[in-house]
Amino acid sequence: MARDPFHFDYQRHLAARDLLPQHQEDFQRLVKLLSHAPGFQLFFARVADPGYRDVLIAKLGKLMALQGRPVRLADLGDERRFPDFQALEAWLEEDEQKSSLIHLINGSAWLQGSRLHSLNLRRNALAEKLEAALLWWLSVPAIEHLAQQAPDAWSWRSGVFDFVDPGAQLPSRPEEWMPAPLSLNLPQRSQRLAVLNRQLAAEFATEIPDEFRLNLLLERADLLESLGLWAEAEQGLRQEALPLAERLGDVRSKAVTMGQIADILQAHGQLDEALRIRQEEELPVYERLGDVREKAVSMAKIASMLRLRGQLDEALSLLKEEVLPAFGQLGVLREKTLTMGKIADILQARGQLDEALRIRQEEQLPVYERLGDVREKAVTMGNIADILQARGQLDEALALHEECLPIAQWLGDIEVIAFLKYSRARIRLQRGDHQRGGLPEIYADLAAAHAIGVKLRRPDYLGTIGLLLAQVMSMTGEVEEALRILDQAEAAFNQLGWTADVAAVREMREAISAQTGPG
Amino acid sequence: MTNLTYSPPSDPLEVLQKLNFDEAIGPMDPRFVDTDAARGGVGTQRSLARKFGLDLYQDKFFPNQKRHVLLFGPIGSGKSTELLRFVHTLEQGKRLFPILLNVRGEIDINNLQYADVLMALASAVVRGLTARGLEIEPARIETMRLWFQEHVATEDNIRELTGELRSEAGAELTIPFLAKLLTRLTTTFKNSSVYKDSLREVVKKTFTQFANAFNELVQAAEKALQERGTAERLLLIVDGTDKTPLTDAERLFVLESEQLLAIEALVLYTAPITLKYGGTSVSKLDTDEVLPIIKLQEREGERRYEAGWAAMREMLGKRIAPDSFTDPASIDRLIEYSGGHPRELLRLVRLACELTESDPIQPPTLEKAIDKLAADFRYWLQPEDYALLARVDADNGAHIGNDERVRQLLWRLALLQYNDGSWRHSHPVVRRLEGYRQAAAKRGL
Numbered sequence: 001m002a003r004d005p006f007h008f009d010y011q012r013h014l015a016a017r018d019l020l021p022q023h024q025e026d027f028q029r030l031v032k033l034l035s036h037a038p039g040f041q042l043f044f045a046r047v048a049d050p051g052y053r054d055v056l057i058a059k060l061g062k063l064m065a066l067q068g069r070p071v072r073l074a075d076l077g078d079e080r081r082f083p084d085f086q087a088l089e090a091w092l093e094e095d096e097q098k099s100s101l102i103h104l105i106n107g108s109a110w111l112q113g114s115r116l117h118s119l120n121l122r123r124n125a126l127a128e129k130l131e132a133a134l135l136w137w138l139s140v141p142a143i144e145h146l147a148q149q150a151p152d153a154w155s156w157r158s159g160v161f162d163f164v165d166p167g168a169q170l171p172s173r174p175e176e177w178m179p180a181p182l183s184l185n186l187p188q189r190s191q192r193l194a195v196l197n198r199q200l201a202a203e204f205a206t207e208i209p210d211e212f213r214l215n216l217l218l219e220r221a222d223l224l225e226s227l228g229l230w231a232e233a234e235q236g237l238r239q240e241a242l243p244l245a246e247r248l249g250d251v252r253s254k255a256v257t258m259g260q261i262a263d264i265l266q267a268h269g270q271l272d273e274a275l276r277i278r279q280e281e282e283l284p285v286y287e288r289l290g291d292v293r294e295k296a297v298s299m300a301k302i303a304s305m306l307r308l309r310g311q312l313d314e315a316l317s318l319l320k321e322e323v324l325p326a327f328g329q330l331g332v333l334r335e336k337t338l339t340m341g342k343i344a345d346i347l348q349a350r351g352q353l354d355e356a357l358r359i360r361q362e363e364q365l366p367v368y369e370r371l372g373d374v375r376e377k378a379v380t381m382g383n384i385a386d387i388l389q390a391r392g393q394l395d396e397a398l399a400l401h402e403e404c405l406p407i408a409q410w411l412g413d414i415e416v417i418a419f420l421k422y423s424r425a426r427i428r429l430q431r432g433d434h435q436r437g438g439l440p441e442i443y444a445d446l447a448a449a450h451a452i453g454v455k456l457r458r459p460d461y462l463g464t465i466g467l468l469l470a471q472v473m474s475m476t477g478e479v480e481e482a483l484r485i486l487d488q489a490e491a492a493f494n495q496l497g498w499t500a501d502v503a504a505v506r507e508m509r510e511a512i513s514a515q516t517g518p519g
Numbered sequence: 520m521t522n523l524t525y526s527p528p529s530d531p532l533e534v535l536q537k538l539n540f541d542e543a544i545g546p547m548d549p550r551f552v553d554t555d556a557a558r559g560g561v562g563t564q565r566s567l568a569r570k571f572g573l574d575l576y577q578d579k580f581f582p583n584q585k586r587h588v589l590l591f592g593p594i595g596s597g598k599s600t601e602l603l604r605f606v607h608t609l610e611q612g613k614r615l616f617p618i619l620l621n622v623r624g625e626i627d628i629n630n631l632q633y634a635d636v637l638m639a640l641a642s643a644v645v646r647g648l649t650a651r652g653l654e655i656e657p658a659r660i661e662t663m664r665l666w667f668q669e670h671v672a673t674e675d676n677i678r679e680l681t682g683e684l685r686s687e688a689g690a691e692l693t694i695p696f697l698a699k700l701l702t703r704l705t706t707t708f709k710n711s712s713v714y715k716d717s718l719r720e721v722v723k724k725t726f727t728q729f730a731n732a733f734n735e736l737v738q739a740a741e742k743a744l745q746e747r748g749t750a751e752r753l754l755l756i757v758d759g760t761d762k763t764p765l766t767d768a769e770r771l772f773v774l775e776s777e778q779l780l781a782i783e784a785l786v787l788y789t790a791p792i793t794l795k796y797g798g799t800s801v802s803k804l805d806t807d808e809v810l811p812i813i814k815l816q817e818r819e820g821e822r823r824y825e826a827g828w829a830a831m832r833e834m835l836g837k838r839i840a841p842d843s844f845t846d847p848a849s850i851d852r853l854i855e856y857s858g859g860h861p862r863e864l865l866r867l868v869r870l871a872c873e874l875t876e877s878d879p880i881q882p883p884t885l886e887k888a889i890d891k892l893a894a895d896f897r898y899w900l901q902p903e904d905y906a907l908l909a910r911v912d913a914d915n916g917a918h919i920g921n922d923e924r925v926r927q928l929l930w931r932l933a934l935l936q937y938n939d940g941s942w943r944h945s946h947p948v949v950r951r952l953e954g955y956r957q958a959a960a961k962r963g964l
Contacts, residue, residue: 036532037538038536122627124628124629151899197876198878201878201879232876235882239846
């Protein structure tokens with residue numbers, strides 16, 4: 001067993017890195033229990049796709065092997081081998097390796113009749129004989145059936161793990177201007193976080209001088225944001241970093257901390273409060289300190305908020321007249337290129353596609369390639385794909401998105417993953433793939449992207465992705481759920497003040513209602 | 520574990536390792552917490568003792584010849600812990616000699632029948648006597664010997680099982696031999712479905728004789744206790760019968776209650792809370808006793824019940840070090856969402872330890888843990904359930920009957936009841952679910 005908690009955390013994060021982001025939390029929770037919970041345990045795992053289940057089983061197998069713990073698997077669908085519960089019980093008992101984990105698969109048919117009856121009868125005897133965890137992989141309907149119709153068997157569970165629900169919680173991070181975490185992929189960030197957690201734990205806390213501690217707290221908040229743990233990041237900033245910065249009288253660190261809080265608020269659509277922080281608590285400090293770079297970053301973020309509010313001219317003017325010259329003067333290539341990207345965003349929103357495309361292809365992509373900034377390269381390629389799509393070059397656009405997605409998944413950057421999946425679904429709809437059997441893939445992409453929006457509480461995601469997801473749901477007949485998603489989308493657009501989009505939601509709602517008719 | 524060496528774990532992984540929901544905590548265990556005041560009643564021990572004619576404070580003892588009492592309570596509310604304490608208290612006096620049988624460890628609690636329970640109980644009585652070095656003259660348990668020789672040893676289907684014991688039974692039945700015999704038979708009930716059925720049949724077909732033999736054993740044991748000056752009566756305590764599937768519990772305590780009542784002894788059984796409102800009222804068992812969960816507020820909901828909060832804080836503090844949380848307010852947050860149910864509190868702690876990516880645990884992680892616990896209810900709660908729960912809350916815990924739906928909600932902890940069942944409220948985590956919120960909104964909550 002990985003006794004060293006640091007090593008254990010590292011392995012957990014490493015194993016979870018290429019799972020769907022919304023499943024990472026439950027996967028890591030499951031690994032913790034498999035490694036640390038005592039004695040017999042029965043876990044249910046909710047999974048829709050057998051292929052994905054097998055990926056998860058393989059990952060768990062590797063982790064358990066690292067700990068020297070044997071794993072077995074029983075395919076309950078094999079009627080010859082497991083004709084009844086007695087056969088399964090005998091198989092479980094004949095385990096010479098003393099397995100720590102036993103997977104049960106294809107057992108939906110076991111949740112009724114004599115097998116369920118036997119399971120209920122023998123469960124305690126089984127629990128006494130086995131020192132292992134039974135992990136029973138079940139489909140969504142099977143889990144629901146179990147929970148509702150078989151309370152005895154259900155009450156026996158030690159935990160339920162969800163590898164389906166698109167509403168599960170997902171991670172991401174706000175707009176990125178600092179290069180530090182960009183160079184780290186997901187396992188590396190997880191590893192660094194584990195180190196920081198250890199250093200900042202109470203037992204070592206007194207050994208760290210306050211000013212170092214403050215830096216570590218800010219770095220941790222950054223990492224937490226990058227792992228999607230925004231609430232934890234905000235908590236740490238408000239309750240630990242901010243008081244410490246105030247106590248130290250460190251106005252710059254205080255401004256940086258407030259800036260990070262504003263990042264989170266901005267991503268959650270709380271634009272007024274975020275704007276107030278930028279204008280009142282960040283900009284004046286950086287001006288006073290003569291910190292041109294941080295001042296320019298703050299102004300760039302203000303421009304982003306103006307763009308989100310639809311104030312495109314003001315945003316463009318701020319970027320061109322204040323931010324770009326400042327970065328140019330400082331000679332910071334990455335920040336200058338990011339600013340060009342923001343300018344291209346606005347041009348694209350205005351329909352100036354040629355100029356936007358030129359910036360992306362000539363001023364952004366080559367720089368990110370040279371800098372080795374894979375995240376921004378992927379985002380830029382996605383933006384280029386959007387322009388191609390707007391021009392009707394759908395196949396080329398789709399190919400670009402397909403190219404970017406594995407990069408984003410490797411980075412574990414779910415904000416980008418959501419963006420790419422949404423864009424891919426949009427193109428497929430536009431190509432009419434849904435009329436040629438492609439609806440399930442489109443649905444899956446949108447559901448996953450929407451789930452990220454839910455997790456991030458990002459109103460722009462909830463609105464834009466939700467609008468399209470509702471449309472697809474209405475195609476599959478899920479009218480009630482579609483209307484619920486539309487309600488969310490409308491609230492999100494209202495929060496952003498995007499009135500045209502609010503109107504689009506209402507139109508969609510009327511269309512869906514008309515399609516289903518009264519009652 | 521002793522008080523001198525014990526300190527609660529603070530590392531979340533260590534907490535996970537040490538949390539075992541099925542473990543009952545005895546009164547000498549440093550993790551034990553006195554919850555009498557917290558539950559808002561007169562005290563479990565006092566109340567239980569009085570059922571058997573014993574006033575613990577005045578040491579007055581006027582028992583009935585026989586009394587069969589059911590102790591109800593939600594699973595995980597602390598019944599086993601209370602029983603361990605009760606046993607410890609009784610052992611300090613000379614009135615009742617407690618024999619505690621946890622059927623969970625002795626027999627298979629699924630598909631439990633009276634034959635299994637009584638056989639295990641007889642075995643526990645003999646073990647209890649042996650442990651105290653008490654001897655019984657063979658003549659006093661002659662009926663047991665006859666029953667074994669005439670009915671068990673001669674039964675074709677279990678000859679193989681009893682083979683080596685038949686010759687030993689001989690003309691006299693000694694306590695050591697009886698201990699061996701009953702252990703063998705009880706183990707059979709636990710491990711062998713083939714012999715179990717045959718043995719049950721024997722007990723059922725010859726129940727009058729078996730009951731006589733059992734009663735003779737109890738009388739002989741009580742006589743031996745009295746002669747030694749150890750105690751005046753036996754108290755047989757059966758724990759774990761609350762954890763059987765509901766249909767089994769119903770069969771045992773409703774349909775087969777006559778067989779249980781044939782035992783002339785003082786007996787206390789644990790029973791699932793659902794049964795209190797579903798059938799036992801028509802049986803002749805004593806069905807008054809309910810172990811309520813811990814009260815966190817008065818019924819009106821405005822005033823906190825401080826004794827409840829204090830006990831829950833102490834309970835939590837003995838399972839996880841307070842500095843395991845970044846924010847001291849986290850402790851009360853967990854307690855609030857446990858609804859005063861001890862095991863739900865431990866489940867929340869466990870979820871928080873599973874979910875945390877930091878040490879100490881931060882408040883957002885607690886919120887996730889609360890959501891996870893709530894999600895567990897979402898798998899099975901139906902719109903009608905939410906409507907009913909919202910109705911209970913809207914009416915300030917008012918009684919809304921005990922139909923099948925209410926009983927299921929109580930059994931599965933979506934509905935929690937306080938103060939001996941006089942009022943109820945929905946589980947606090949359920950109130951975070953959308954289904955509940957919608958139902959509550961319709962009621963103007």
